Amino acid sequence: MSNVLAVLEQRDGTLRKVSHEVVTGARRLADALGGGANVDALVLAGGSVRGADQLGGFGADRVVTLTNPAFGGYAPEGYARAIADRVKAGGYGAVVFAASATGKDLAPRVAARLDRPLAQDVTDVSVAGGAVIAIRPVYAGKALLKVRIAGSPAIVSLRPNVFTPVQRPKAGIQETVAVAGTAGRVVVKQIKAAPAGTLDVAEAPIVVSGGRGLKEPANFKVLEALAAAFGGRAAVGASRAVVDAGWRPHADQVGQTGKTVSPTLYIAVGVSGAIQHLAGMRTSKIIVAINKDKEAPIFKVADYGIVGDLFEVVPKLTEAIKKLHG
Amino acid sequence: MKIAVCIKRVPDSETRVKIAADGRSLDEAGVKFILNPYDEFAVEEALRRKEKAGTGEVVVLALGPAAAQETIRTALAMGADRGVLLQTEGVHADGLETAKALAAELKDAGFDLILFGKMAIDDHNHQVGPMVAELLDLPCVTTVAHLEIDGAKGTAEREVEGGVEVVEFPLPAVLTTDKGLNEPRYPALKGIMAAKKKPLDVKPTAPGPGAIEILALTPPPERQAGKIVGEGAAAVPELVRLLREEAKVL
Numbered sequence: 001m002s003n004v005l006a007v008l009e010q011r012d013g014t015l016r017k018v019s020h021e022v023v024t025g026a027r028r029l030a031d032a033l034g035g036g037a038n039v040d041a042l043v044l045a046g047g048s049v050r051g052a053d054q055l056g057g058f059g060a061d062r063v064v065t066l067t068n069p070a071f072g073g074y075a076p077e078g079y080a081r082a083i084a085d086r087v088k089a090g091g092y093g094a095v096v097f098a099a100s101a102t103g104k105d106l107a108p109r110v111a112a113r114l115d116r117p118l119a120q121d122v123t124d125v126s127v128a129g130g131a132v133i134a135i136r137p138v139y140a141g142k143a144l145l146k147v148r149i150a151g152s153p154a155i156v157s158l159r160p161n162v163f164t165p166v167q168r169p170k171a172g173i174q175e176t177v178a179v180a181g182t183a184g185r186v187v188v189k190q191i192k193a194a195p196a197g198t199l200d201v202a203e204a205p206i207v208v209s210g211g212r213g214l215k216e217p218a219n220f221k222v223l224e225a226l227a228a229a230f231g232g233r234a235a236v237g238a239s240r241a242v243v244d245a246g247w248r249p250h251a252d253q254v255g256q257t258g259k260t261v262s263p264t265l266y267i268a269v270g271v272s273g274a275i276q277h278l279a280g281m282r283t284s285k286i287i288v289a290i291n292k293d294k295e296a297p298i299f300k301v302a303d304y305g306i307v308g309d310l311f312e313v314v315p316k317l318t319e320a321i322k323k324l325h326g
Numbered sequence: 327m328k329i330a331v332c333i334k335r336v337p338d339s340e341t342r343v344k345i346a347a348d349g350r351s352l353d354e355a356g357v358k359f360i361l362n363p364y365d366e367f368a369v370e371e372a373l374r375r376k377e378k379a380g381t382g383e384v385v386v387l388a389l390g391p392a393a394a395q396e397t398i399r400t401a402l403a404m405g406a407d408r409g410v411l412l413q414t415e416g417v418h419a420d421g422l423e424t425a426k427a428l429a430a431e432l433k434d435a436g437f438d439l440i441l442f443g444k445m446a447i448d449d450h451n452h453q454v455g456p457m458v459a460e461l462l463d464l465p466c467v468t469t470v471a472h473l474e475i476d477g478a479k480g481t482a483e484r485e486v487e488g489g490v491e492v493v494e495f496p497l498p499a500v501l502t503t504d505k506g507l508n509e510p511r512y513p514a515l516k517g518i519m520a521a522k523k524k525p526l527d528v529k530p531t532a533p534g535p536g537a538i539e540i541l542a543l544t545p546p547p548e549r550q551a552g553k554i555v556g557e558g559a560a561a562v563p564e565l566v567r568l569l570r571e572e573a574k575v576l
């Protein structure tokens with residue numbers, strides 16, 4: 001028996017959306033492992049978690065909420081201990097995290113506690129000869145590394161937006177287990193939230209990125225309007241040129257020295273498409289480029305391009321998207 | 327303040343990736359190697375902490391081939407006091423084995439802080455720092471972009487989706503650094519000269535084989551250049567139609 005454990009995330013008592021992808025990836029692994037392997041979804045929280053009852057629909061056979069008054073927010077050491085204990089007790093064949101800010105922090109702690117290797121930020125998982133095979137982008141996305149993880153459990157974290165959630169008509173069993181233990185020595189005091197409704201570029205299903213073609217920082221309102229037209233599903237990204245110029249925060253930078261994004265739709269506006277920018281977004285499903293220079297390298301990776309002045313094209317696009325959604 | 331910084335020798339970020347004949351590794355011919363850029367933030371932070379405290383020692387530690395001595399000299403030229411090379415051969419795919427080798431050297435050495443980069447820009451393992459922390463049972467904060475230390479208590483800020491986490495921790499501790507923490511200094515000529523005379527200890531090391539086997543290193547799939555839908559605002563309706571009907575993303 002080699003069941004798969006999917007480690008999920010909640011914030012303020014609500015399941016984070018990336019959790020659906022983690023369950024989907026775990027389901028895929030469980031099916032590939034065969035032998036009727038189950039997916040156990042695990043969420044740590046202070047109490048009940050909104051959205052946990054939906055997880056059966058994404059492939060979880062069992063959803064376990066581990067509650068502890070110290071687990072309301074992320075508690076790195078307390079979480080790592082509780083998860084490692086759970087893995088040891090459950091004899092899992094694989095453990096799946098999200099390669100989110102929290103997942104990338106938590107997975108190495110759990111792996112070290114279990115004395116097991118870890119493949120972070122994987123874009124594909126499969127099984128061959130009973131062993132888990134993972135593919136990860138390396139060298140800033142300039143190559144893909146395929147690895148075999150010997151023994152169990154295989155521990156992986158999944159790059160956001162790559163494992164498209166698959167719905168299935170099934171309800172998982174719900175369980176709540178109170179666990180003992182402290183938060184640990186490292187204490188998250190608060191999350192200074194970005195303005196409400198701001199999606200992170202690394203997790204948004206749609207990213208609208210702007211570059212030096214925007215001319216000045218105030219003009220980014222043109223892109224914010226386009227993002228808003230997608231009804232809360234889009235984030236605004238930026239090239240390094242405009243981040244270095246102080247027009248946009250570093251958190252929004254896409255590329256080799258910024259974030260790696262794989263949204264369903266990436267719209268590059270006034271971005272030339274330098275190799276270091278492409279490193280961060282070339283795995284997007286669909287790329288649209290809007291640039292006045294028809295020779296701009298961004299058109300070489302774009303699925304669809306419009307050659308033209310962004311200040312004319314983008315407002316028209318915003319209008320059209322609004323119509324679709326209105 | 328006694329501070330250790332773990333540093334890795336990596337191919338320059340400008341490297342054009344050419345895959346070696348074995349189909350599993352980088353062809354290193356003509357490749358320039360550098361100090362991992364995230365580790366520069368860690369070295370810089372260590373130097374600033376020591377300068378602020380007015381006393382202390384900054385030790386840099388690398389696991390790698392003999393050529394990693396150059397990487398260590400770079401950190402010594404920035405201002406670190408001494409270096410240790412855990413010399414080994416070959417590629418190590420399993421970050422836990424790297425962590426074990428580093429942890430064995432760092433154990434019981436009385437460091438107040440042990441600093442790492444958030445990740446190495448070659449293998450993107452993104453794990454060695456927190457693994458070392460677990461192995462040494464030290465508190466750890468990863469991807470630190472802002473840091474304050476007051477006596478034996480630290481406060482760090484790290485970026486998370488949609489916000490910034492404010493994290494408190496006691497010292498001694500392990501931290502991994504992110505861009506934004508500081509602006510690393512360039513080694514001055516004087517530093518480069520001084521670095522040549524600083525102690526650099528070379529210790530042969532044989533990390534375990536680990537449980538991760540590299541099957542293949544391949545170029546990413548080429549993206550087909552798509553189509554230019556048209557010119558100017560007039561092309562917008564056709565773009566929207568294609569996104570809906572062909573790409574099915576709207």
Ligand SMILES: Cc1cc2nc3c(=O)[nH]c(=O)nc-3n(C[C@H](O)[C@H](O)[C@H](O)COP(=O)(O)OP(=O)(O)OC[C@H]3O[C@@H](n4cnc5c(N)ncnc54)[C@H](O)[C@@H]3O)c2cc1C
Nearest residue numbers: 211212213239240241255256257258270272276277292310
């Ligand atoms: C080590 C290293 C790391 C780097 N990391 C990153 C990274 O992480 N991310 C990143 O983005 N870059 C990175 N860079 C920088 C990168 O090389 C480019 O300099 C940068 O991406 C260029 O930004 P840009 O496209 O905004 O600007 P530009 O290259 O100046 O392009 C602006 C584009 O806007 C177009 N334009 C101008 N006006 C209009 C208009 N009215 N309508 C439509 N189009 C218009 C122009 O035709 C042009 O193509 C890195 C560089 C190095 C050396």
Ligand SMILES: Nc1ncnc2c1ncn2[C@@H]1O[C@H](COP(=O)(O)O)[C@@H](O)[C@H]1O
Nearest residue numbers: 332333389442443445446451452453454
């Ligand atoms: N071979 C190594 N020698 C010394 N430090 C390393 C080595 N590999 C990784 N590190 C440290 O661990 C950090 C994270 O690396 P990684 O987990 O490999 O992405 C790096 O930024 C370094 O600080």
